[in-house]
Amino acid sequence: MTHNVETFDNARLADQTEMGAVTLKVADLDNMIKYYTQALPLKVIAQQEGSAIIGRHQRPLVILEHAPEFKHASGREAGLFHTAILFETETALAAAVYSVARYAPNSFTGSSDHLVSKAFYFNDPEGNGIELYWDRDRSEWSWVHGQIEMDTLFLDPNQYLRDYLTEDAVQNPAIGDAVIGHVHLQVGDIDAARKFYVDWLGFDATHANTPGALFVSAGGYHHHMAMNVWNSRGAGRRNKTLGLGEVDIILPTADDVGEVAERVKHFGVQVVDDGKSLGFEDPWANMLRIQTQAA
Secondary structure, eight states: OOOGGGGTTTTOTTTTEEEEEEEEEEEOOOHHHHHHIISSEEEEEEETEEEEEEEEEEEEEEEEEEEEEETOOTTTTEEEEEEEEESHHHHHHHHHHHHHHHHHHGEEEEEEEEESEEEEEOOOOOOOOEEEEEEGGGGGOEEEEEOOOOOOOEEHHHHHHHHOHHHHHHHOOOOOOOOEEEEEEEEEEEHHIIIIIIIIIIIIIEOOOOOTTEESSSSTTTSSSSOOOTTTOOSSSSSSSSEEEEEEEEEEEHHHHHHHHHHHTTOOOOOOOOEEEEEOOOTTOEEEEEEETTO
């Protein structure tokens, strides 16, 4: 069966697209569970031999899979830059930041006001990047010529905690809801990332003004995914290493999943379809899984 390329013009991911859980391959499962539940603070939703599902309010956010046979990746390889957890209120964000600062202060790597959001950055015990953030209301975001305005401005973490941390939040740091807001990857080439994530997969490019990076989303969000070459320019396909296992992308309906399958197959992407979800790799062997919420 042949397709006319025009068939896929303007084929976009559904506006209701969301990010799902991020799976990490880890060397020390117990230590990683401890970090994500005591420091972060999230909860173990389910656990079995060799893996744990970690999240908030029964929503999986991070899946840890024990893979002691793998080695750590070099910082210059493709893979995960950070998993970004979005909190619904600034108090909930402050509670999480305070909890990490209390239990694992050395894991803090920085904080920034990005105009659309306020963000705090950490590395887990195995070097996987984590962003904890809160979004300003969409009415406060600024779009110029189809690009969302973002920046990296100073954000004082101590002042932030003074402004938003409450006594209740200190006592119960796991307050409020949290979701995976976006996932930021290291890749080898931005043009190739645009071709795959925008032209083929169907995200919209929302911000390309930051050198060496591309931000993409569905439904007018500032970004559901980002790719950069800041440390990994020229990187090829990943080897099997610790770190990123897969990124889940949640679409509203099975028809939406089917459209993605048809589109990426047309462009020669090898797809594994188990009837509930699609699994395929980007050009750097970062594994993506596409499914519906019900799956």
